[in-house]
Amino acid sequence: MTLQQTPANAPEVNWAGNHHYRATVIHHPESEAEVQALVRGASSVQALGSRHSFNAIADTDGIQICLDKMLIAVRIDPEAMTATVGGGSSYGALAVELAAHGFGLANLASLPHISVAGAIATATHGSGDDNANLAADVVALRLVDGTGEVRSVSRATTPDFAGYVVGLGALGIVTEVTLSIVPAYTVAQHIYLGLDWDAVLANYDAVTGRAYSVSLFTDWSGESVGQAWFKQKIGDGRTSDYPAELLGGTAATDGVHPLPGVSAVNCTQQLGLAGPWQDRLSHFRMEFMPSAGEEIQTEYLIDRAHAVPAIQALRALSDVITPLLQVGEIRSVAADDLWLSTAQGRDSVAFHFTWFRDQAAVEAVVKVVEEALAPFGARPHWGKVFDADASALAPLYPRFDDFKALVHRLDPEGKFRNEFLQRAVFGE
Numbered sequence: 001m002t003l004q005q006t007p008a009n010a011p012e013v014n015w016a017g018n019h020h021y022r023a024t025v026i027h028h029p030e031s032e033a034e035v036q037a038l039v040r041g042a043s044s045v046q047a048l049g050s051r052h053s054f055n056a057i058a059d060t061d062g063i064q065i066c067l068d069k070m071l072i073a074v075r076i077d078p079e080a081m082t083a084t085v086g087g088g089s090s091y092g093a094l095a096v097e098l099a100a101h102g103f104g105l106a107n108l109a110s111l112p113h114i115s116v117a118g119a120i121a122t123a124t125h126g127s128g129d130d131n132a133n134l135a136a137d138v139v140a141l142r143l144v145d146g147t148g149e150v151r152s153v154s155r156a157t158t159p160d161f162a163g164y165v166v167g168l169g170a171l172g173i174v175t176e177v178t179l180s181i182v183p184a185y186t187v188a189q190h191i192y193l194g195l196d197w198d199a200v201l202a203n204y205d206a207v208t209g210r211a212y213s214v215s216l217f218t219d220w221s222g223e224s225v226g227q228a229w230f231k232q233k234i235g236d237g238r239t240s241d242y243p244a245e246l247l248g249g250t251a252a253t254d255g256v257h258p259l260p261g262v263s264a265v266n267c268t269q270q271l272g273l274a275g276p277w278q279d280r281l282s283h284f285r286m287e288f289m290p291s292a293g294e295e296i297q298t299e300y301l302i303d304r305a306h307a308v309p310a311i312q313a314l315r316a317l318s319d320v321i322t323p324l325l326q327v328g329e330i331r332s333v334a335a336d337d338l339w340l341s342t343a344q345g346r347d348s349v350a351f352h353f354t355w356f357r358d359q360a361a362v363e364a365v366v367k368v369v370e371e372a373l374a375p376f377g378a379r380p381h382w383g384k385v386f387d388a389d390a391s392a393l394a395p396l397y398p399r400f401d402d403f404k405a406l407v408h409r410l411d412p413e414g415k416f417r418n419e420f421l422q423r424a425v426f427g428e
């Protein structure tokens, strides 16, 4: 068996470059049997996806296992309306395959480059009042646990399945994921600029419910929301009325990027031109790198019932937030039942922050944001920078202790434990 290793000159940093992995080596196995052998032979191991997380969640003092070379053809089951894909596959590659066969996914995150297993492990989400996060579409998983055994679990047959999906890399190496799929559909993207904050807040539910997926982009300063992106699913019964002016804002007449002044060339098609779901739901196109440059992200999810007071609390902090911020985004995520999902048990609003890449300054401002959002029971995105530790996070998740028990069962020797999990989950 040949185990591929990362060439010596490969960048052993995350996508944003704000975390250098401590792992001694990155393996790229080509089969599940190789994954089993690697896990059995390691004392410390962690799965590595497409490296898009902004913290140490994918790190380890031992070996990392990346499934980017474990090519598994997408298996579509049109009867069950599911698709099975390798854990290392990107959402973008899956989307192309599904679309070619007339199928779709209910939603996508803002960029399609992320790996499926990595995205579901951290409860990655897109937007939409009725759209749950990407992990909520998972109906079955195959994973190599901490003993090297392969486990097949499914929503239909595994009683504690809801504990497995948002797994934070703590339960094993996910080799295959089976997702619910839908018939392919068409989306048009309408963008408005400079909407009046007061009008948006007075009509908050109408604004976020106006389209299948809605994102509000803001720098939290001033009296207007920078941009509102409405992703209209054609024929879903919601309005098709996109007038020249809306809530004090004006319809964009040219392509726009969420970051003011940045070319829209990397963004998916806008200006209300209808097209396939996979070319509209993400903000950024698969064939381009999505960012304007170096950045760090944080994000917090709260019960959407508190959206308006929480937005007011963040606007009141603009003196602290805005100077370090490239752009902020407000999205909706529907409730799910996954134990460690940031939207577990509550329809949520997500407050996302794309900061300039100044780690120390971000860590300082994140504490201020967390304090402001603490009264709303804010759950931080698992894959982004946050300050809270296990003692602060445990009360926010009713099944937190059940998750820890599941980790002990699947990984009795603690091979997947890393510093991140010690701090954020085990608190030891």
Ligand SMILES: Cc1cc2nc3c(=O)[nH]c(=O)nc-3n(C[C@H](O)[C@H](O)[C@H](O)COP(=O)(O)OP(=O)(O)OC[C@H]3O[C@@H](n4cnc5c(N)ncnc54)[C@H](O)[C@@H]3O)c2cc1C
Pocket: 015, 016, 046, 047, 048, 049, 050, 051, 052, 053, 054, 057, 058, 067, 087, 088, 109, 110, 111, 114, 115, 116, 117, 118, 119, 120, 121, 122, 123, 124, 125, 126, 168, 169, 170, 172, 173, 174, 175, 290, 291, 297, 381, 383, 384
């Ligand atoms: C530009 C950009 C835009 C983003 N947009 C969004 C967005 O719209 N919405 C959102 O919610 N998040 C967003 N994110 C965050 C991102 O989706 C998450 O950080 C996600 O976890 C990244 O997936 P990854 O494959 O890069 O995982 P990695 O960062 O490589 O790993 C994350 C976790 O997944 C685990 N993991 C990876 N592969 C496996 C596997 N095969 N088996 C078991 N565990 C595994 C790792 O061990 C680790 O615990 C964005 C990030 C960037 C950089």
